[in-house]
Amino acid sequence: MNKVFGGTIINWLFSHSDEKMKMDDKITSLEEENKKLLNQVSKLEKNIEKFLEDQISNEEEQKSLNRIVKDYKSRFGTIRPSINSDSGIVGITDADANIFHHLVSLNGGNDFNEDQVNAIRFDMKTHLRIIAGAGSGKTQTICAKAAYLVLKEKVRERSIVMCTFSAKAKQEMEDRVTEFLGGNSQIGVLTFHGWFQKEYKSLIQKYPHLESYGIAGEVPKKDSEKENHEQLLSRLIKQFSLYNFDKYEDKTIKERISYWINMGYSNKDIISFIERHFDDKEILKDRQLSVVFSEMLSELEKIKREKRVINFDDMLFNLKCVLENDSNALKMVQSKYKYIFIDEFQDINPLQKQVIELICPPDLQRNIVNTTKLIIVGDDDQSIYFFRGSEPRYIKEFDTQYNQTSIELMTNYRSIAPVVHAGNTLITNNRDDRIQKSMLPHKNNKGDCYVKVFHDEQQEASWIANQVLKLAVAEKPFQDQIGKPNFTETIMLYPNKNQLKSMIIALQEKGIPFVTKVEDDLLGVFGINFFKQTFNQLMDIINAEPEELKKEYFKQFIKNICGYYYIPFAKSTSFVSSNANCFPDKIAAFICSSNKYMKQSEATPIKEVFEGIETFMTTNDLDIKSFVTWLVKTPKVKKELIDEEKDWLLKEMNNVSTLQELISKYKVAVKLKEDMSDKLKEYDKNNYNALCLQTIHSSKGLGYKNVFVKGIYKNSLPDYRAVEKNTVNLQPLIEQASPPTTMEEQRRLMYVAFTRAKENLYVTYPRAVNDKPTIVSQFIKESSIEVIV
Missing domain, CATH: 3.40.50.300 (P-loop containing nucleotide triphosphate hydrolases)
Incomplete structure (x- = not known):
């Protein structure tokens, strides 16, 4: 190998060695880059996997949200955005802009x-x-x-x-x-x-000839000497011996007739209802009730025409009669x-x-x-x-x-948001008995909205009284009463008169003035239907003169007691027609023999009670505690009287020792009722500073800054008689003038109570009433309102 060739080889090898190194470096770099890319790919694959998981989760969440929205719409109706009243919906150049400007200026400056x-x-x-x-x-x-x-x-x-x-x-x-x-x-x-x-x-x-349709006349004024419709009807009930039907199932003839008329039924319809539902009840002794009732209605109409006396129901029914029977009259009103x-x-x-x-x-x-x-x-x-x-x-x-x-x-301008939401949530449970919709709150201010639970009614009433006083002290003065609490911004609502007793006591102890528009509720236990009826009969006997009238009232008393044993009125009327039967032993024997479910041994306590009544007839004195204790055990009273009323009544009887003492309590209650009329007149004129107590029924249309709703537990609200609407056949009950209390309407009643509150809503209930535990109202849970123990 010559020298030149050898150098060339060496140079070539050397140069290629450098190239190789570069290539090796590049390979190393590429491998590192590949590793990084693989890592990125791995991360991206993990991200994709996570995104896929999130997508699945989001799809599930979306499905869940769709279900929630669908359920919301099915309960509340279409979801709508909140409306801004300042959105300029009436333009300045609109043809009616000035009319709206005029209306708004007279609407307190509030835009529509x-x-x-x-x-x-x-x-x-x-x-x-x-x-x-x-x-x-x-x-x-x-x-x-x-x-x-x-x-x-x-x-x-x-x-x-x-x-x-x-x-x-x-x-x-x-x-x-x-x-x-x-x-x-x-x-x-x-x-x-x-x-x-x-x-x-x-x-x-x-068209004077139209007087033949309906009954032309006037409703006599209260101070008029002219016999009014109610007095006339009472006289005819006595004349046609319809007293038994007038007391049948705690509903008067006046109430039944009024209900039937307002349901749009004619006298012919009414008679057919009585024939269908009452003729077999043996209410009259020898004649069919429907026949006698028809005669009475005919006589009633005849006298009303002659005396030109009508009642408020006639004001409605008269126009119907004319429009149905005369085409000219109909055209005249239709074109008016x-x-x-x-x-x-x-x-x-x-x-x-x-x-x-x-x-x-x-x-x-x-x-x-x-x-x-x-x-x-x-x-x-x-x-x-x-x-x-x-x-x-x-x-x-x-x-x-x-x-x-x-x-x-659907914009609520009255109540704070929590009150509106509680009302919305509650009322949606009437799914099949309402138009689907929901209210939108306009107010943004804060306030109280909760349920407060107490040990018993006394603790409940005491807390309400204290809270009422606290709110009244913080309120602006009433008129010129500087330094005095202002109670006029507050109302206490209650479902029934059972809730009133403890409240009145608590208010009187605190010296808080109050008014109530339902004055009969002030009578306390004397307002319980069966006790009111029995007590009034005892009072009739005491006040009766001459002696013959006293005996007549005693016979009515016997028939009333027989009714508590489900003995037909016709049968008890026949029994008392003989004076020889009106003695304790015979009365007891008659009652026991007339009720197949009674044993003869039960005659003894009945006889003892009537021996007490026999003494009462001459002395006007009666062991009232023993009498009432026996009375609440009679079959009909035992079945229809709710436990709260029974316990309340017995507790009241424990606080009196004689009938005369009970009569004194009754007179105090009557005086409270009579005095209330004058206070109410001043309150309605905004001249009397007092707390308002009202039934929920009578509160519709009102709005108060502070609302207390007392005594909300099962058998109070909802009422113990409440039934689901779709579980009963309504028509037969309507024909008997005894429409049922439905759970749906009770829920609407609670809704009305909630929506009276502007700023503060306090719903209360006791864990026990008369030492017996209560059952929590389902409406509390249905409203999702906060509960404070």
């Missing part, structure tokens, strides 16, 4: 929200149904609607009528409409009674109004509904063109007068009868 504006502006090409939730400003809205029709649409004022149920609501609407129309209005604002009576009088004045407003439509009863349908017939499925349009407003969730014939279905089914448009007012 979008739904309210839609209702006010609605063009009335169809009838209008306004579903207005609690505290949603319905009165302002419908009054503004009436004013808008006059100011914008140039509707003649006299062609508009606005109808409501109470004199107070009528006055409020009348004042508001008059204000919106500049202080002068010819729009008719009337109660149902006032409106129907006005139309009836107008018709018989134009262009718009008919009906407030609180959920409270309408069948008779009122029938008359409205005569004036403005249902037009959805008929070939009818109504020149009159209905504007109804109400809330099915606040329908609480089934015992008077009203039902939520009348407002619910309006869209199945009339060609209508529905607008919902």
